[in-house]
Amino acid sequence: MVDIVKRTTLMVRDAERAAHWYEDVFGMSRWMDTPFTLSGTQLAAGKKGDKTRLVIMKAEHDEIGMLGLLQWVDPPRADVPAELPTEIPxxxxxxVVASQDTAGAVERARASGSRIHSEPTEWSVTGADGRVKDMLGASFWDLDGYFFEVNQVVRIND
Known part of the structure; x- marks a missing residue:
């Protein structure tokens, strides 16, 4: 048996605002939205008794590729950076997002307040199968400073 990575959880400033961004930009839907209190044991963040909210967003698959949006509600996190990054530390x-509408994702991200790093650009890559794929790619940050590369396969050359 091989383990799978089914979800990545991101610490966010405002779970509601973040969830709207993922709905608007990538068309994701809410799979779960729940408050919970930290136990102080499993998560290497916060402390026992902290009140949080977890919104889990899903794309096309019910088991893999989901994103958790974790907000500290009470007390709020004190280490939230005032400014968003301009490069990836x-x-x-x-x-990396496989998109069917890279240009549309960029426009929706821009309209939602994201910093755009790269406008849609054509490029090619040789895939694992040895075939060359023509791509349309772009990149931007979400509202909490997480970086997304968005790629659309335009053509697969035989």
Whole structure:
């Protein structure tokens, strides 16, 4: 048996605002939305008794690729940076999204307040199967500073 990564959880400033962003930009839906109190044992963040809210967003699949949006409600986190990043520091994830509408995702992200790093650009890559794929790619940050590379397959060359 091989384990799977079914969800990545992101710490966010405002779970409701973040959930709207993922709904608007990527068309994700809410799979779960619940408050809970930290036990102080499993999560290496916060402390026992902290009140949080977890919103889990899903895309096309019910078991993999989901995103958790975790907000500290009481007390709020004191270490939230005042400014969002302009580059990706070491140790920060880069999320890669397979899109059917890269240009539309960029426009929706821009309209939602995201910082756009790269406008839609055409490029090619040789896939694991040896075939060249023509792509349309772009990149931007979400409202909490997480970086997304969004790619659309335009054509697969035989």
């Amino acid at each position: 070491f140790g920060t994830p880069i999320f």
